[in-house]
């Protein structure tokens with residue numbers, strides 16, 4: 001017969017895998033500590049209110065992961081265009097995001113699911 005699938009209407013599996021809102025905030029916070037400790041890219045974050053940036057990133061990752069959040073910040077081109085970022089800068093940040101997810105026991109396939117959602121943003125940030 002035709003049985004309704006048990007899939008949730010909205011797919012929040014990645015959101016769950018990241019530890020919901022609390023887990024995402026911890027991952028973002030950990031990433032920002034690593035980023036601002038990294039001499040290759042720390043200079044970009046000088047003078048930036050990191051608490052606000054953490055909240056914006058958490059909203060964005062939460063929404064991307066299918067969680068009950070809405071990112072209301074600037075689009076990625078607008079937020080980064082004055083920074084003049086390189087591909088190496090982008091890769092450095094991704095490296096720290098991976099380390100932060102690793103530290104918070106996110107499984108590699110779930111790490112890759114989040115990274116796959118972020119990867120297309122590179123072309124909006126790097127010339």
Ligand code: HEM
Pocket residue numbers: 041044045048053056057060073074075079080083085089090091093118119121125
């Ligand atoms: C996948 C990669 C990235 C994502 C998803 C991302 C996401 C974001 C978000 C959501 C904001 C907040 C925008 C707003 O508040 O309107 C932001 C701002 C910012 N990002 Fe990124 N970002 C990425 C890569 C980078 C890289 C590689 C750097 C530098 C190495 C960087 C440096 C900054 C800085 C300095 C700000 C604050 C800009 C300002 O307030 O004027 N971001 N980013």
